Amino acid sequence: xxxxxxxxxxxxxxxxxxxxxxxxxxxxxxxxxxxxxxxxxxxxxxxxxxxxxxxxxxxxxxxxxxxxxxxxxxxxxxxxxxxxxxxxxxxxxxxxxxxxxxxxxxxxxxxxxxxxxxxxxxxxxxxxxxxxxxxxxxxxxxxxxxxxxxxxxxxxxxxxxxxxxxxxxxxxxxxxxxxxxxxxxxxxxxxxxxxxxxxxxxxxxxxxxxxxxxxxxxxxxxxxxxxxxxxxxxxxxxxxxxxxxxxxxxxxxxxxxxxxxxxxxxxxxxxxxxxxxxxxxxxxxxxxxxxxxxxxxxxxxxxxxxxxxxxxxxxxxxxxxxxxxxxxxxxxxxxxxxxxxxxxxxxxxxxxxxxxxxxxxxxxxxxxxxxxxxxxxxxxxxxxxxxxxxxxxxxxxxxxxxxxxxxxxxxxxxxxxxxxxxxxxxxxxxxxxxxxxxxxxxxxxxxxxxxxxxxxxxxxxxxxxxxxxxxxxxxxxxxxxxxxxxxxxxxxxxxxxxxxxxxxxxxxxxxxxxxxxxxxxxxxxxxxxxxxxxxxxxxxxxxxxxxxxxxxxxxxxxxxxxxxxxxxxxxxxxxxxxxxxxxxxxxxxxxxxxx
Amino acid sequence: xxxxxxxxxxxxxxxxxxxxxxxxxxxxxxxxxxxxxxxxxxxxxxxxxxxxxxxxxxxxxxxxxxxxxxxxxxxxxxxxxxxxxxxxxxxxxxxxxxxxxxxxxxxxxxxxxxxxxxxxxxxxxxxxxxxxxxxxxxxxxxxxxxxxxxxxxxxxxxxxxxxxxxxxxxxxxxxxxxxxxxxxxxxxxxxxxxxxxxxxxxxxxxxxxxxxxxxxxxxxxxxxxxxxxxx
Ligand SMILES: Cc1cc2nc3c(=O)[nH]c(=O)nc-3n(C[C@H](O)[C@H](O)[C@H](O)COP(=O)(O)OP(=O)(O)OC[C@H]3O[C@@H](n4cnc5c(N)ncnc54)[C@H](O)[C@@H]3O)c2cc1C
Ligand code: SF4
Ligand code: SF4
Ligand code: FES
Numbered sequence: 001x002x003x004x005x006x007x008x009x010x011x012x013x014x015x016x017x018x019x020x021x022x023x024x025x026x027x028x029x030x031x032x033x034x035x036x037x038x039x040x041x042x043x044x045x046x047x048x049x050x051x052x053x054x055x056x057x058x059x060x061x062x063x064x065x066x067x068x069x070x071x072x073x074x075x076x077x078x079x080x081x082x083x084x085x086x087x088x089x090x091x092x093x094x095x096x097x098x099x100x101x102x103x104x105x106x107x108x109x110x111x112x113x114x115x116x117x118x119x120x121x122x123x124x125x126x127x128x129x130x131x132x133x134x135x136x137x138x139x140x141x142x143x144x145x146x147x148x149x150x151x152x153x154x155x156x157x158x159x160x161x162x163x164x165x166x167x168x169x170x171x172x173x174x175x176x177x178x179x180x181x182x183x184x185x186x187x188x189x190x191x192x193x194x195x196x197x198x199x200x201x202x203x204x205x206x207x208x209x210x211x212x213x214x215x216x217x218x219x220x221x222x223x224x225x226x227x228x229x230x231x232x233x234x235x236x237x238x239x240x241x242x243x244x245x246x247x248x249x250x251x252x253x254x255x256x257x258x259x260x261x262x263x264x265x266x267x268x269x270x271x272x273x274x275x276x277x278x279x280x281x282x283x284x285x286x287x288x289x290x291x292x293x294x295x296x297x298x299x300x301x302x303x304x305x306x307x308x309x310x311x312x313x314x315x316x317x318x319x320x321x322x323x324x325x326x327x328x329x330x331x332x333x334x335x336x337x338x339x340x341x342x343x344x345x346x347x348x349x350x351x352x353x354x355x356x357x358x359x360x361x362x363x364x365x366x367x368x369x370x371x372x373x374x375x376x377x378x379x380x381x382x383x384x385x386x387x388x389x390x391x392x393x394x395x396x397x398x399x400x401x402x403x404x405x406x407x408x409x410x411x412x413x414x415x416x417x418x419x420x421x422x423x424x425x426x427x428x429x430x431x432x433x434x435x436x437x438x439x440x441x442x443x444x445x446x447x448x449x450x451x452x453x454x455x456x457x458x459x460x461x462x463x464x465x466x467x468x469x470x471x472x473x474x475x476x477x478x479x480x481x482x483x484x485x486x487x488x489x490x491x492x493x494x495x496x497x498x499x500x501x502x503x504x505x506x507x508x509x510x511x512x513x514x515x516x517x518x519x520x521x522x523x524x525x526x527x528x529x530x531x532x533x534x535x536x537x538x539x540x541x542x543x544x545x546x547x548x549x550x551x552x553x554x555x556x557x558x559x560x561x562x563x564x565x566x567x568x569x570x571x572x573x574x575x576x577x578x579x580x581x582x583x584x585x586x587x588x589x590x591x592x593x594x595x
Numbered sequence: 596x597x598x599x600x601x602x603x604x605x606x607x608x609x610x611x612x613x614x615x616x617x618x619x620x621x622x623x624x625x626x627x628x629x630x631x632x633x634x635x636x637x638x639x640x641x642x643x644x645x646x647x648x649x650x651x652x653x654x655x656x657x658x659x660x661x662x663x664x665x666x667x668x669x670x671x672x673x674x675x676x677x678x679x680x681x682x683x684x685x686x687x688x689x690x691x692x693x694x695x696x697x698x699x700x701x702x703x704x705x706x707x708x709x710x711x712x713x714x715x716x717x718x719x720x721x722x723x724x725x726x727x728x729x730x731x732x733x734x735x736x737x738x739x740x741x742x743x744x745x746x747x748x749x750x751x752x753x754x755x756x757x758x759x760x761x762x763x764x765x766x767x768x769x770x771x772x773x774x775x776x777x778x779x780x781x782x783x784x785x786x787x788x789x790x791x792x793x794x795x796x797x798x799x800x801x802x803x804x805x806x807x808x809x810x811x812x813x814x815x816x817x818x819x820x821x822x823x824x825x826x
Contacts, residue, residue, distance in 0.1 A: 048696070051652040065719075101689030102720075108720040111710030111774065113728065113735045143733075151651060152735060157708035194689055223646040256623060259649045306798055343668055344625070377619065464636045508640040510606050513690040516639035590763070 011189075012199045012445055014555075016042045017431040019187055019203035021174045024052035024169040025150070025415035026394025027198045027209030028157040028166075030373070032158045033423025037433060042201060043192060044172045046225055046518075053211055053223040054415065055148025058336065060125055060142025060263035061107075061416070062409030064099035064222045065524040066098060067121040070177040073097045074133055076141065078588055079176055080410060083293050084547035086590040087243065087554065087563070089579035095371050096410075096417045104143050104334040112156040115333075125333070127269040129293040129595070131406040138291055140267075147262050153412060153520040157533045169201075170514035173518060174229065174400050176447040177206070177237040180440050184388035188233070189447040196511025198451065198573065201397075205329035205432045207422060209232065210368060213522075213529040217366045218468075219359035221253050228277055236446065239387065240377055242398040243365035244529070245537035246546045253359025254319040257344040261337055261354055262306035263408045266290045266470065268333055270322035271486045272301065273353065273468065274309040277313040280318075282316060283295065285595040292595035295405040297595040298358035305357075312355060319327045319353035358480055361430050363529075364406055364546065365536075368399035368565065369549025373397070373422025378565065389437075394461070395420045401561065403578075419585035431530025460505030463514020463520045470497045470523075474530055478537055483551040486524055487538040494527075494534050501527045532566040538566065557590050596620055596630055597681040600641065604690050611688070615677065627674065628655055628667040636745070639825040643692040650805060653740035654681055657692050663803040666670045683745040685754065699741045706758060706766040706784065711777035734768035734813060736806050737761060743800035743810055749793040756789035758824035760800035760810030761792065767813035770820065783823055790818060 018034050020027045023045035034041040045052065064071040081088055106121060108114060124140040132139040134343050145152035161168075174188040178200070187202040211348050213228025214220040231241055251272070252261040266272075271290050280495035284300040292300075301318050309315050322330065327350050330338055334349075341349040368376050370384065373393045379385035401414055470539040477490025500553035501523055508516035542556040543549050565574040578586050596618060603611035607680040611712055618633045630646055635641050639759040643666070650668035658681040660808045686694040712721075714777065717755045744750045746757035758766065766785060 047646055047652070047654060048700075050738070051646050051654050053647065053652075055652050055738075056647050056649065105718070105720050109716040109770070110713075111769075113731045113772075114721050115726045116725045118725060122720050148651075148736060151738070162704060163707075163709040223652065224648060228604075256627070272624050272787070301624070336651075339677070343650070343670070401773075442619050463639070506639055509639070510604050510690070512604060512606055513693050515635075515642045519639075555733045 001498050008291070011169040012044070013439070014199060015202045015512060018039045018205045018207065018426050019044065019201055020209055021050070021188060022206045022209030022394065022395060023049035023168060024209060024211050024212060025054035025154055025157060025412060026419040027207070028154070028161050029416050029419025030209060030393055030423040031105065031166050032161055032164055033427055035161065035166040039165070040428065044169045044174055044188070044201065046171065046173050049168060050155055050169050052154060053226055054150045054154045056223065056260070057153070057412055058147040058260065059127060059264035059267065060144040060149050060409045061104055061412040062127070062130065062141050062407065063125060063143055063413055064097065065104065065122060065143065066143060067117060068124050069132070071132065071139055071141060073100065074132070075134060075139070076100065078134045080131050080275050080328055080407055081588045082135065082406065082593055083405055083407040085397055085405055085593055086403065086557070086561065087400070088403030089400050089576055090403050090587055091304040091579050094369050094582040094585060096401050099417045100413045103413065103420060106590040107153065107156060107416065107423045110156050110160045112145065113152050114143060125264055127408045128263050128291045128297065129258055129288070130409070136420055138288060142264065142267065143305065144264065146262055146332070146529060147334045147413070150412065153594045173521065175521060177233045178439065179237050180437060182388065184394060184437060185390035186437055186439060193513055194566045198447070200439065201222070201291060202436055202439060204434055204436060205389055205391060205426045205429065206391060207373065207426070209392070209394045209395055210396045212363050212395040213365070213526065214360050216470060216474050216526050216530045216533070219357070220252065220360045221250055221258055222360070224474065225442040227522035228525050229522065229525045230367065230392065230530035231532065231588050232528040233529055238284060238569065239367060239375060240567050241532045243400060243536070244363070244366035244532035244566055245540050245564060246404045247360060247478070247533065248362040248364060249298040249302055249358035250361035251294060251358055252320055253358040254340065254344045255355035257281060257356050257591055258359050258544055259340055259344045260359070261320060261340065263294070265320060265322055265334060265337055267376060268329060269323070269325050270320055272297070273319045273321050274304045275311045280304050280309070288595040293405055293546070294408065296595055298480055299548055301358055302472070317355045320356045321328065321353040322349050323351055323353070327458065330515065344411045348389060357446040362406055362411065363395060364398070364402040364404065366396050367392040369397045369399050371399060371418070371421060372425035373418055376424065376575065378479060378574060391422045393422045431464045450521070450524065454506055454517055455509065457505035458504045461500055462488050463504050463506060463516065463523055466497060466500045466504055467526065468532055469496070469500065470526060474533070478534055480548060482537060482547065482549050487534065490534045491538050494530050498527050500529065510575040528568060531568070531571065535571050536564045536566050536573065561590065596671065598630070599677045599679045600634070600652060601681040602691055603688055604640070613679070615715040616813050618759060620671070625670065626667050627659065627669040627671060627678070628642065630671060642690045651738060653738035656740040656742045656794060658671060658682065658684055665740060665742070665745045665805045667687070668805060671788040683741055683744045685751040685768070696741060699744055699759070701775060702758045702762040703739065706762050706771070707777070707781070708765050708768065712774055712776050713776065717780045723773055730771045731768060733808055734764060734771060737764055740805065742803045742805060746803045748797060748799070749795060753789055754791055755795035758785070758790050761812055763794070763817065764808060767817050770817065782817070782824060785817060
């Protein structure tokens with residue numbers, strides 16, 4: 001561990017054609033393309049691959065297979081654009097919805113244990129915001145394996161990677177991105193957790209698939225490891241982050257525990273009730289009701305609670321009723337939900353409703369990319385110039401298919417579609433024949449300085465305390481409803497927390513599996529993610545999708561139909577246009593969004 | 596709440612010891628993992644794995660008052676104090692509650708845990724009858740937490756030769772899949788005095804599985820098919 005600054009020559013270096021950071025659904029879909037094409041590829045992951053948070057996805061994968069009734073990818077495209085509140089790029093959405101059936105069939109061929117219909121085809125359930133014929137009526141589009149779709153998918157992808165002999169670096173944490181003077185990405189500096197060894201992993205293509213950052217909020221459906229590492233690393237390396245103000249609150253997190261109850265419950269017929277036993281969604285979304293888009297349902301719930309119609313002694317949640325579905329449907333289609341409700345809410349949902357609240361769930365923004373997964377950033381006149389050697393896929397990326405609000409089931413399909421396309425793009429570069437670019441001398445300086453500070457600090461603030469302060473601030477100032485006062489104060493407080501992040505100290509100085517060090521390094525990434533979020537949100541003076549401002553209640557397409565780009569350097573903001581032109585079909589011009 | 600936790604850091608401890616902790620809990624703390632986080636906030640040198648906190652990722656398997664389980668779905672009300680926490684038995688300890696799971700995964704990999712079907716796939720999905728798909732229920736849900744294999748005496752004695760309950764459950768998951776074409780190779784791969792037949796039906800595995808799965812039943816099924824194949 002005792003490497004000085006400027007010592008890149010002394011750090012061990014391992015070289016690969018391609019490096020994938022992250023072994024969730026997106027990373028492993030990409031690595032499969034790479035390994036099967038015979039590239040030397042290393043996949044780094046903080047946890048054993050099947051422990052990545054994709055494992056927790058419950059409800060389904062969106063694809064217009066039409067197994068239950070007529071469906072069309074154009075309808076899926078329309079729903080996604082409408083769901084995104086027109087902030088999604090229509091060329092990317094077109095590509096995703098058109099390719100979705102193909103990647104789902106592929107996954108089935110890999111061995112995915114989908115539920116089946118009587119005719120042997122894949123079972124699909126209804127989900128929020130998915131409709132037939134451009135919003136006419138709900139459609140069953142979510143391809144499901146009970147309520148364990150993510151688990152089934154992640155294990156299937158891992159298994160397929162075992163077959164392809166993909167090389168995994170398990171319990172390795174990437175710490176920083178390496179770029180040369182031209183800005184080309186050359187790999188990462190990484191920490192082997194078991195030994196504490198720091199190493200440079202050099203590659204001709206580096207792909208981030210590091211997942212979400214839901215842990216910057218206090219109440220979250222996300223795993224502890226979802227700390228926005230990819231975002232932090234990219235931001236420190238000068239790459240902008242796109243649309244970070246847009247965070248999805250899932251309507252149904254278990255009250256108090258945060259654990260998710262899938263929208264599939266409402267897909268199967270579950271309904272939300274206020275303290276009067278009223279099915280309030282009928283008032284807010286007369287057409288799709290409980291299956292309206294997530295931002296709409298979360299806001300309606302928040303409104304009910306604010307107006308005193310919440311349930312329980314503190315009137316701070318609503319009820320999700322599903323007992324009317326009957327034990328057969330619950331045990332067959334929603335077995336894990338029953339388990340979760342029993343364990344985390346003490347209720348048997350076969351008999352009683354589950355107490356739920358809107359809970360932070362998904363980050364729509366991320367590292368800006370094109371449909372090949374190539375990271376893009378403004379350069380000169382080009383708002384989307386390719387950053388050489390750098391790719392991003394999955395929740396850490398922003399391509400942007402989810403815009404201001406993601407539809408349920410559209411993340412898993414995003415992982416598959418863009419994981420594969422990014423993998424294919426890297427394969428197309430014919431990397432095995434090419435040479436590695438030289439590493440700059442200072443490649444590891446920033447990282448070694450961070451590590452040295454943690455090693456030498458003998459007193460300071462506890463990482464747990466500072467992280468808790470960050471979460472409390474984000475929860476209070478970047479919630480379901482926002483306004484100028486809340487956000488300006490939020491920016492101020494987050495910047496204060498940033499000062500504290502610089503002053504943390506850890507008691508554990510061991511090199512062997514030092515989880516305190518890992519958590520301190522994660523905090524460096526959480527703070528970047530939080531800054532990007534609150535600064536972008538403060539600046540956007542309109543309501544669109546998941547960004548709901550009580551002081552600017554309307555969408556403003558004249559001023560704000562554009563993507564935010566946040567730069568770490570000076571907290572600077574820039575904007576770029578939304579792509580409203582699909583490649584092969586007519587555009588869907590913005591219109592008022594009702595469900 | 597009182598805890599006695601197994602501690603071992605190879606860099607400074609000549610041998611493992613049990614450390615006592617008494618931590619104040621918050622009324623919202625519900626599961627053992629919540630309490631462990633409280634302990635860690637007081638003593639950040641305590642090392643354990645965790646991620647999903649809802650029983651689906653398989654990270655935080657440990658030996659809790661003598662029985663293997665996941666900290667994140669073990670309710671504090673069920674636990675007798677002082678709660679004694681040890682690493683999963685039978686695997687090398689890296690540090691504190693963190694064990695080296697290589698042997699466990701090696702056995703999992705040894706059963707070829709992937710669908711084998713060399714036929715050209717159809718343009719759409721392969722069809723599978725709902726009844727055939729139901730055969731996979733109780734098999735595919737495994738989270739590879741290793742609670743079962745590290746509770747199995749046969750695995751303790753022969754971790755290099757006996758596949759163990761988790762691996763065998765996975766083997767049967769593919770044998771039972773109507774889409775898989777390698778049933779014979781899979782059976783050949785297990786027909787060995789150790790790989791399958793070291794199981795003495797002690798049922799520890801069933802007793803501890805946090806997902807309610809039944810490896811013993813799967814092992815029985817594999818044996819049945821082997822017998823049928825032999826006649
Ligand atoms: C409870 C829940 C239910 C959901 N249900 C659905 C659903 O039904 N349908 C749907 O479409 N979407 C759903 N989502 C969303 C979806 O599951 C996620 O967006 C998606 O799985 C993210 O996948 P990923 O590949 O981007 O990242 P992840 O699966 O989160 O994987 C991230 C990977 O990056 C690695 N990593 C991170 N940082 C580092 C680092 N510094 N160094 C090395 N490795 C690192 C991790 O170890 C991990 O392997 C759900 C989300 C949650 C939380
Ligand atoms: S039943 Fe077999 S596999 Fe399970 S614990 Fe006993 S010996 Fe091990
Ligand atoms: S069978 Fe059960 S106990 Fe064994 S690894 Fe799988 S989930 Fe864990
Ligand atoms: S933390 Fe994932 S199983 Fe307990």
